[in-house]
Structures are given as C-alpha cells and as structure tokens.
Amino acid sequence: MIAKVIVDVPSRQTDRPFDYAVPRDMEPWIEPGSRVGVPFGGRVLQGFVIGLADESEFDAKRIKPVAELLDPVPPLLPDLIELARWMSDKYVCTWIAALQAMVPSALKGKAERFVTLSNEAPDDNGALSGLPEELLQWLNKDGGVKLDVLLGRFPHYAGAVKQALKAGMLEEKTSIHDRVGIRKVLTVYPPEGSSDPERLFASLPARAGKQRELLAYILRNNEPIPLQRLLAEAGGSAGSVRALADKGLVTIREEESKRDPYAGREFKRTEPLPLTPGQQDVYGRIAGAVESPEPKVMLLHGVTGSGKTEVYLQAIHHCLTLGKQAIVLVPEISLTPQMVERFKGRFGDAVAVMHSRLSHGERYDEWRKIRSGAVQVAIGARSAVFAPFERIGLIIIDEEHESSYKQEETPKYHARDVAVKRAKQHGAAVVLGSATPSLESYAAASRTSPGGESMLLPMPERVHGGPLPPVRIVDMRGELMSGNRSMFSRSLHQALEERLARGEQSVLLLNRRGYSTFVMCRSCGYSATCPHCDISLTYHRKSGVLRCHYCGHAEPLPASCPSCGSEHIRYFGTGTQRVEEELAKLFPGIRVIRMDVDTTSEKNAHEKLLKQFGDREADVLLGTQMVAKGLDFPYVTLVGVIAADTSLNLPDFRAGERTFQLLTQVAGRAGRHHLPGEVIIQTYAPEHYAIAAAQRHDYAAFLAEELKHRSLLAYPPYCRLVLVTMSHEQIGVLAPAAEQFAGELRALAGAAGYLGPLDGGRPKTMEVLGPTASPIAKMKDRYRFQCVIKYRGNIDISSMLRAASKPLMEAPAGRQAQISIDIDPQMIL
DNA sequence: AGCACGCCGACT
DNA sequence: GTCGGCGTGCTC
Numbered sequence: 055m056i057a058k059v060i061v062d063v064p065s066r067q068t069d070r071p072f073d074y075a076v077p078r079d080m081e082p083w084i085e086p087g088s089r090v091g092v093p094f095g096g097r098v099l100q101g102f103v104i105g106l107a108d109e110s111e112f113d114a115k116r117i118k119p120v121a122e123l124l125d126p127v128p129p130l131l132p133d134l135i136e137l138a139r140w141m142s143d144k145y146v147c148t149w150i151a152a153l154q155a156m157v158p159s160a161l162k163g164k165a166e167r168f169v170t171l172s173n174e175a176p177d178d179n180g181a182l183s184g185l186p187e188e189l190l191q192w193l194n195k196d197g198g199v200k201l202d203v204l205l206g207r208f209p210h211y212a213g214a215v216k217q218a219l220k221a222g223m224l225e226e227k228t229s230i231h232d233r234v235g236i237r238k239v240l241t242v243y244p245p246e247g248s249s250d251p252e253r254l255f256a257s258l259p260a261r262a263g264k265q266r267e268l269l270a271y272i273l274r275n276n277e278p279i280p281l282q283r284l285l286a287e288a289g290g291s292a293g294s295v296r297a298l299a300d301k302g303l304v305t306i307r308e309e310e311s312k313r314d315p316y317a318g319r320e321f322k323r324t325e326p327l328p329l330t331p332g333q334q335d336v337y338g339r340i341a342g343a344v345e346s347p348e349p350k351v352m353l354l355h356g357v358t359g360s361g362k363t364e365v366y367l368q369a370i371h372h373c374l375t376l377g378k379q380a381i382v383l384v385p386e387i388s389l390t391p392q393m394v395e396r397f398k399g400r401f402g403d404a405v406a407v408m409h410s411r412l413s414h415g416e417r418y419d420e421w422r423k424i425r426s427g428a429v430q431v432a433i434g435a436r437s438a439v440f441a442p443f444e445r446i447g448l449i450i451i452d453e454e455h456e457s458s459y460k461q462e463e464t465p466k467y468h469a470r471d472v473a474v475k476r477a478k479q480h481g482a483a484v485v486l487g488s489a490t491p492s493l494e495s496y497a498a499a500s501r502t503s504p505g506g507e508s509m510l511l512p513m514p515e516r517v518h519g520g521p522l523p524p525v526r527i528v529d530m531r532g533e534l535m536s537g538n539r540s541m542f543s544r545s546l547h548q549a550l551e552e553r554l555a556r557g558e559q560s561v562l563l564l565n566r567r568g569y570s571t572f573v574m575c576r577s578c579g580y581s582a583t584c585p586h587c588d589i590s591l592t593y594h595r596k597s598g599v600l601r602c603h604y605c606g607h608a609e610p611l612p613a614s615c616p617s618c619g620s621e622h623i624r625y626f627g628t629g630t631q632r633v634e635e636e637l638a639k640l641f642p643g644i645r646v647i648r649m650d651v652d653t654t655s656e657k658n659a660h661e662k663l664l665k666q667f668g669d670r671e672a673d674v675l676l677g678t679q680m681v682a683k684g685l686d687f688p689y690v691t692l693v694g695v696i697a698a699d700t701s702l703n704l705p706d707f708r709a710g711e712r713t714f715q716l717l718t719q720v721a722g723r724a725g726r727h728h729l730p731g732e733v734i735i736q737t738y739a740p741e742h743y744a745i746a747a748a749q750r751h752d753y754a755a756f757l758a759e760e761l762k763h764r765s766l767l768a769y770p771p772y773c774r775l776v777l778v779t780m781s782h783e784q785i786g787v788l789a790p791a792a793e794q795f796a797g798e799l800r801a802l803a804g805a806a807g808y809l810g811p812l813d814g815g816r817p818k819t820m821e822v823l824g825p826t827a828s829p830i831a832k833m834k835d836r837y838r839f840q841c842v843i844k845y846r847g848n849i850d851i852s853s854m855l856r857a858a859s860k861p862l863m864e865a866p867a868g869r870q871a872q873i874s875i876d877i878d879p880q881m882i883l
Numbered sequence: 884a885g886c887a888c889g890c891c892g893a894c895t
Numbered sequence: 896g897t898c899g900g901c902g903t904g905c906t907c
Contacts, residue, residue: 059907063884072907095906096886117907867902887905894898 055081056112057120059101060149061094064464066863069148071104073112075119084120086135087128089161091121091230098228100124100163102153104135124230127425129157131442133479140475146852146875147465155465156440160418163230169215170198172225186211198227240281242295243305244272254303264294272304281306316407321398326371327364336511340369343483344447345376351474353454353499354487356513357522357751358722362487365513366450367400369485374404374430378447378482382433383469385456386410388683389435391661401431406441408434411657436461436469439476446480449473453683454486454495455715460880468878470495485511489722490715490753493760497771523693523724523731525749529740530697541628541636546694546734553692554641554673558729560692561685562676563720564630565701565713572627573600573611577620582612588832595631596652605834633676633696649677682720688727693720698737698745705829706881707769710744714756717748768812768821768844770878776843776851777879779828780862781836782871791862791871792825792839799843799858808849818847829883836872842882852877 058071074092076084084090088103098121130138130153138152145152154162171193189211192199204215218224245254251273258266271288272279281295298304329337336354343350356362370380384393389409397405406420406429423429425442432441436459439449451459451470459469470486477484486495499509516522528543538544553560572590574581582591584602591600591609599608614621625632630650637646647663654660660680667675668687675681675690695717702713717735725731737745747756765772780795782788800822803809808820821844828838845851859873 056907061906063906065884067904068884068906074907092907095884097906099884099906112907885906887903889903890900892898892900895896 055084056107056109056117057084057088057090057103058105058107059090059092059103059120060153061092061099061101062150062154063094063099064148064151066148069142069150072101073107073117075109075117076106077119080120080123083123083126085128086132087130089124089129089157089163091124091163091165091228093118093121097167098122098165098230100165100230102130102135102150103128104149122229124163124232125161129161129425129442131444133476134440134442136479137440137472137476141465141467141472143852144471145465145467145877146855151465152467155437155461155467156442158414158418158421160232160414163232165228166231167201168198168227168229169193169201169204169219169224170227172223186214189214193224201226241278241307241309242272242281242284242299243278243307244276245303246305257301257303262294262297264290265298268294269298269303272298278309316394316398321395321402323402324396324399326368326400327361329364329368330361330515330517332513332515333361333365333517336513337365337368339511340365340448340483340485341372344369344373344378346483347481349474349478349481349483350509351477351484351486351498352509352511353491353495354485354511354513355491355496355753356487356489357516358489358719359516359518359520359522359726360489360513361517362452362513363396364517366452366485366487367396369448370401370431370450373447374401376447378445379430379432379441379443380448380450381438381441381443381446381473382431383438383449383451383459383473384433384435385453385458385683386435387458387660387680388453389433390664392686394433397431397433404429405431405433408432408438408441410435439469439472446476446482448483448485449477450485450487452487454488455490455492455711457712457880460878462880464874466876466879471878490718493711493757493764494771496757520725522751523721523733525721525733525735525751527740527745527749528734528736530736530738533736540640541633541696542640543734543736546696546736547640549692549694549732549734550641550674554644556691557689558691559667559670559672559687559689560674560694561681561690561720561723562633562674562694562696563678563681563716564628564633564676564696565679565682565698565716572625574624574626575615575617575620576622576624578615578618580615580617582609586832586835587830589830593625604830628697630676630678637674637676644674645672646674646676647672649675649681651678654680679716682716682723685723686726687723689729690723691725691729691731693724693731693733695720695733695735695737698735699739702737702739702742702744704883706883707764707767708881710742710756710760710763713742714744714748714760717745718751718753721748721751773812773844773846774851775879775882776845776855777876777882778841778843778855778859779838779874779876780825780840780871781833781838781874783836785837787869788837788839788871789825791865791869792841795858795862795873796822796825796841798861799841799854802854802858806849806854808845812844812846816847818845818849820845820849820851840882 055076057074057076059074060071061068084103086103086105090101090103091098092101134156138149141152142149189208219226255266268288268290299306343352354362373380386409394407406423408417408420424432432438451473454470461467473484526545528545533543550560572581573593582600584591584607586607587602587604589602589604591602594601598611600611601608615623630648634646634648637644647667649663666672670689698713698717701716702709721733724733743759744756780788780792800809803820808818810819812819812821822841824841825839828840831838855875862871862873
C-alpha cells in the first residue's frame with residue numbers, strides 16, 4: 055500500500071503529496087487523516103496522509119517507507135482533508151499550513167535526533183579510541199541520547215561524534231516527538247476474570263497487611279483507578295501496589311489521562327426558557343434548516359438583549375435530538391465564564407470548550423473529546439470551526455461581524471467562510487448572529503435564495519420589552535470652545551458624579567489601545583521612531599521605555615530631545631493609562647478597574663477583573679474594545695465613550711462600520727436590568743452618520759448610508775478585495791519586483807478580459823491598484839510595498855495570484871521579495 | 884525549510 | 896594539498 059503524504063515543509067516547492075510505502079504492520083492503522091513520521095530529504099518529518107493508493111503503480115525503488123505512525127486514531131477526517139485542499143486553494147497557502155491549522159498545536163511534532171552505539175561497533179575500547187570514555191558512558195543508556203543534549207553537554211566532542219557517525223560506530227535515529235507530552239497516568243486494574251477473592255488473599259504473605267488492605271479496596275471498587283487516587287483513598291505506598299502487581303494480583307498500566315479544566319465545577323442545570331413569539335419564529339426557521347439536508351446560511355439580526363443565546367441553545371438542542379453535532383463560534387473575548395456556564399448548564403458534559411486560555415494539553419484533551427464522540431457540542435473561538443465532528447447539523451457564529459474571526463497569520467482564513475464551506479460538506483445550517491451584522495453578511499443574506507426565501511432572521515425586540523438606553527452625543531469642539539480642555543466633557547463629568555453619589559457603576563470606553571501614545575518634541579517636531587520600522591515608538595508607562603509595536607525594539611525615554619536638545623518633550627494621544635490618572639485626579643477616592651492588553655495579559659486576569667467589577671468592588675470599568683462586548687452587569691447605568699473618533703479616523707474603508715458596531719455594542723451594556731441606563735458619546739464629529747445612527751440605535755440608517763459610500767468608492771460588498779504585501783531588505787530590489795508582480799497580474803487579467811473599471815457593466819471585472827508603499831513602509835528592516843486588487847464576479851483570483859507571483863519566487867536568491875497574500879483582508883488601510 | 888552536493892579562499 | 900565557506904537544488 056502507498057500513502058500519499060503532505061510533509062511539514064511550508065514551501066511552495068514541496069506543496070504536493072509525496073508517496074511512501076506503508077509497512078505491513080501499519081497497514082491496518084493507516085488511514086487518510088493519519089499523522090505519520092516520514093523520511094524526507096535526509097531527515098524525518100511529520101506529515102499527514104491524505105490518501106492511499108495501490109502499490110503496483112509506483113516505482114518501488116524511489117519510494118521510502120513510512121517511519122512511524124504517530125496517533126492511534128487519525129486526527130483528521132476525510133471532510134477536513136478536503137477542506138484543507140479548499141483552503142489552500144482559496145487562501146493561496148500551502149496544503150500543510152491548512153492541515154496544521156486544523157489540529158491542536160499539541161500535535162505539532164518535531165523530529166528529535168538520537169544517537170546510539172552501533173551494534174556493529176567493536177566491544178573493546180581500543181577500537182573505539184575516537185570516543186572518550188565519558189562519552190561512551192552516556193551513549194550506553196538504552197534508547198540512545200538526544201543529539202542536541204549530547205552536544206550541549208560535550209560541545210568539544212562535536213567533531214568526534216560526527217566522525218563516529220560517519221564511520222558507523224554511532225548510529226543516528228530520528229523520531230517525531232509531540233510538542234506537548236500526552237500526560238500518562240499509572241492506572242491500577244483489578245484482577246481479570248472472576249477469580250475467587252479467598253484464593254487471591256491466600257496468596258499474600260500473612261505479614262503483608264497493607265497489601266491486603268489495598269487489594270480489598272481494589273476488589274470492592276472493582277474498577278480501574280488511577281494509582282494516585284488509590285493511594286489517597288486507601289492509603290499505602292506505591293511500593294505495596296507494585297508488590298501486588300508483581301504477584302500478578304493487579305495490573306498497572308500507563309494510560310493517557312484527560313485533563314478537564316472544568317472538572318469538579320458544578321454547573322447548575324438550566325431549563326429552556328419560554329420563547330417570545332419573535333424568538334419562536336426564528337427558532338422555527340433554524341430548526342427547519344437543521345432538519346433539511348440542504349446547507350443553509352442564515353443571518354440572525356437581533357438587537358442587543360433580544361435573546362439570541364436562548365435561541366442558539368434551543369436550536370442546538372434540536373440539532374442534538376436529530377443525532378447531529380453542533381459548533382458554536384464565539385469571539386475569543388466573549389468566551390467568558392458566564393458564557394461557558396450557560397452552555398454547560400444546558401448541555402452538561404456534552405460540551406467541549408476551546409479557548410486560548412487553556413494550556414496546549416488542556417486544549418488537546420477537549421479536542422479529543424470531540425474526536426472520540428464523547429461530546430456533541432463544541433464551543434470555542436475561530437479554530438473551533440475545525441472541530442472533528444462527523445455529522446454536523448448546525449454551526450453558529452455569534453457576533454459574526456467581529457474581526458477576530460479572520461486569522462491574521464497564514465493561513466489567513468475567515469472562520470465564517472470556512473464554516474459556510476464546512477456546512478456545505480455536511481448539509482448543515484450556519485447561523486450568523488449579530489446586532490450589527492457586517493455589510494458583507496447582510497448583503498449576502500438579503501439576496502433572496504433560489505427558493506425565494508429570505509435568509510434574514512430579524513429579532514428587533516428586546517426580550518424584556520425594555521427600551522434601548524438613550525444616547526447623548528457630546529460635541530467636544532464645543533467643550534474646547536467653552537474652555538474645557540479636559541478629556542471629560544461636562545456632561546460626562548456630571549454623569550459620573552451622579553453614579554458615584556448613587557453607588558451605581560459606569561463603563562468607560564476608550565477605543566484605542568492602552569499604550570497608543572506617541573512622543574514628540576514641541577520645539578522642533580522631532581518624534582521618536584523605530585530604527586527598524588517606519589513607525590513611531592509608543593511610550594510604555596510601566597517599564598518607562600519607548601517601544602516599537604511591530605518589532606519589539608525598545609529604547610529608554612530621552613530626557614531631552616535627541617535632535618535639538620530641548621526639554622519640551624510631550625506625550626500625545628490619550629491611552630487608558632492617562633484616563634485612569636485623570637479619573638483619580640477629578641474624583642478622589644474613585645475605584646477604577648482598567649482593562650486593556652496590559653492588565654489582562656496574565657492568565658485569568660480578564661475573568662478576575664470582571665468578577666471584581668461584578669461584585670461592585672469598583673465604580674468604573676475603564677477599558678478598550680474588550681469592555682464593549684457581552685458584559686452584563688445590573689448596576690451599570692452609565693456608559694461613556696471618551697473619544698468615538700479614534701476608530702473613525704483610521705484611514706480604512708471599514709472605519710465607519712467599526713465605529714458603528716463598537717458604539718452600538720457598548721451602548722448595549724447600560725441599563726440592562728431594572729435600573730435605567732444612559733450612554734454618553736464624546737466626539738469631534740457628531741454629524742458623522744456612523745455616530746448619529748448609533749445614537750438612534752438605527753442599523754438600517756447606518757446601512758443605507760454606508761452602502762452608498764461603499765458603492766461610490768467600490769468597496770465590499772460591491773466588490774471583493776485582496777491585499778498583496780511584498781517585502782525586501784533593499785528597496786531597489788523590492789520596487790521592480792512589486793512592479794513585475796502587478797504587471798504580471800494585469801497581463802493575466804487583461805488576457806482573460808477582466809481588466810477594467812469596476813463600475814463597468816461586465817459581470818467579471820478586476821482592478822489592480824498599486825504597487826504603493828505600505829502604510830507601514832518599513833518593518834523589521836524590510837521595505838514593504840502593497841497591491842490592492844478589487845474584483846467582482848466569479849473570478850478564480852487565487853489561481854491568478856499564484857501565477858502572477860511565480861516569477862517572484864523564481865527570482866535569483868537574494869533578489870527574491872517575500873510575498874504575502876491576504877484574501878478578503880480585514881484592513882487595507 | 885534543511886540538508887547535500889558542489890565549486891573557490893585560508894590553513895596544515 | 897585539504898578544510899570548509901555558503902550558493903543552488905532536491906526532497907517520495
């Protein structure tokens with residue numbers, strides 16, 4: 055049998071299956087989806103079997119055998135192999151990159167090299183004179199010694215070892231080792247068969263009281279038990295258990311243990327809540343789609359507080375009763391304990407939870423619950439879309455507009471698009487849920503389906519019928535003119551004061567990263583920039599250094615201007631740290647919890663801070679985007695947005711959309727329970743439609759206006775985008791390479807008859823913009839150029855990109871510009 | 884990506 | 896005359 059293997063080398067040259075002979079003893083175990091170790095170019099690498107073939111057709115001489123099988127059960131299923139193929143096509147990435155994205159990182163094995171004494175090596179030391187005695191002692195360990203350990207320990211013998219390997223006195227073996235050890239636990243098994251307890255005890259010496267006790271316990275329990283637990287419950291030492299095992303009375307085996315991060319936590323069972331008529335309608339539509347064998351994508355457009363989650367829960371329940379499985383995708387930041395509790399409370403042990411706060415090992419264990427069929431529901435961030443279920447009935451993507459569904463690293467996939475593809479494979483339903491849907495999804499759902507049925511599921515009312523909180527817009531230009539130079543308007547100042555007096559809570563949003571201040575000299579205009587990147591350095595208060603966001607370069611904050619010597623150095627741009635300081639000044643004694651990247655980097659910090667706030671240990675929760683999502687605290691009656699313009703002013707075509715979404719989301723945090731809420735938005739652009747629409751909670755108005763702009767400037771959803779970024783150390787190499795790429799692409803598009811303005815009447819049109827210098831023109835000492843491609847219609851853009859980038863890859867070494875292709879980019883700036 | 888094979892400068 | 900520099904090219 056021949057295995058077609060994709061090896062773990064992420065390069066275009068090796069991006070194809072290689073053939074390997076399957077040794078007889080592996081034949082029953084190797085399947086498409088198996089992970090194997092294979093010899094490849096003089097070393098052993100990890101790879102995935104994507105198919106099997108008959109031996110006869112292959113040139114046996116050129117084929118090497120599979121070296122090892124790495125898992126008892128193939129980590130991938132056939133549908134995922136096909137999905138990886140689709141991803142590598144669509145996103146222009148290697149096959150292996152797509153496959154690796156689907157398995158937990160614990161399964162990213164790397165080769166380890168071992169050296170052992172060769173069997174043929176003569177025994178007498180004279181013949182091994184090349185090797186010193188101290189080395190020989192090490193090498194005598196069975197199983198051999200890791201090469202890097204050996205060389206680390208005896209660097210001066212590197213030459214001797216190399217020679218001995220060459221001469222055949224030492225042998226080298228390679229095998230794949232998983233990055234995360236699978237935790238092994240010693241488990242004690244009761245005696246097999248129904249042997250007579252009397253006789254078992256009789257075989258114990260009279261003095262072995264402890265062993266007798268242990269055996270009695272094991273027999274009574276009559277179940278396999280982890281050794282540690284046995285010792286804890288029955289007392290005794292590992293030695294006495296070992297003695298029992300030696301007498302053959304019990305068996306000890308090594309078993310893989312499964313970590314359960316939620317072990318020992320009780321989840322209160324929750325019952326389905328009665329649905330409102332609106333919810334009931336939507337539920338019915340989803341349930342119908344789950345039942346139907348046809349794949350369907352639906353957009354659940356529900357205002358904040360409309361009870362989307364309850365609809366999800368009941369739809370999942372319906373899916374499970376049909377014997378199918380469900381995947382729930384949630385933005386990382388919303389995967390809070392409350393969220394997990396809701397799902398665990400309804401479905402108990404049938405849920406696996408995957409999020410980035412789990413260790414590699416824990417995530418692997420959750421993944422195995424899915425793979426083994428122990429659970430039917432997977433809830434997690436982006437990568438949970440690859441949950442290895444065999445019969446998917448429903449995929450839910452909550453807060454579908456969130457940009458975190460797009461992976462920023464290769465493979466640059468969008469979980470929404472992958473979900474739609476996977477649903478097609480399984481005949482499943484996809485439900486996209488949001489109060490502020492992305493324009494792309496909204497446009498797609500509004501197109502009437504072939505059956506004439508709309509895929510839009512509106513839920514315009516809040517469950518408890520309460521109104522959305524009133525939103526006040528404060529024009530900060532007016533504040534400045536009336537002499538208020540503080541970052542707090544008088545309205546917001548007063549509103550905060552009232553909350554403090556009443557003992558209510560406030561949420562303050564500054565939608566700008568915590569440390570986004572830059573440093574400039576007021577005398578000469580000098581500003582600190584990174585020597586390796588074309589970007590200003592940002593000031594880190596905590597460490598007192600200026601740091602580059604892109605390459606990590608750090609330098610001390612200068613006391614005087616390095617350019618003109620002036621001491622008028624000022625910090626510009628307000629970060630959350632500054633607001634925190636200001637709050638303390640304005641409201642002495644105020645208790646503030648700051649939540650941003652700096653304060654939540656520690657494990658569980660996020661959870662801890664929210665719990666503190668929920669326990670009313672603070673008056674104000676101040677933070678970045680992360681305070682806008684999904685929080686639900688009854689005593690929050692004020693939401694303040696300090697500067698709504700920060701995200702509005704980004705030079706990206708989605709700036710308006712982002713701002714509207716953010717403001718709408720954060721406004722939904724106020725007055726969710728019996729206390730009425732209020733929202734205050736400070737801005738320098740009060741007339742901007744994104745802000746005005748957010749004030750009225752008016753998605754339709756925002757949509758209409760935003761669509762006009764998108765249409766006018768030809769942006770999604772009126773076309774699709776690709777961002778191609780090229781980089782090289784020398785601008786003189788990069789510029790012509792980038793031109794060549796763009797030229798090549800234009801030529802291809804022209805030959806196919808696609809080239810032309812997007813507003814032309816043709817169904818298939820594309821435009822190639824650039825190359826131009828990237829917004830960050832230099833990063834990590836490499837210059838960067840970019841091309842933006844806009845296209846409409848069913849164009850195989852990926853193939854064109856591959857073809858156009860080929861000459862770049864084949865350029866002579868040293869003149870090869872690096873190229874990165876981002877399909878449907880999140881930002882083009 | 885790595886490792887091997889292959890052609891030109893500082894050493895025994 | 897050899898050791899080794901790292902520049903191309905292939906890996907079942």
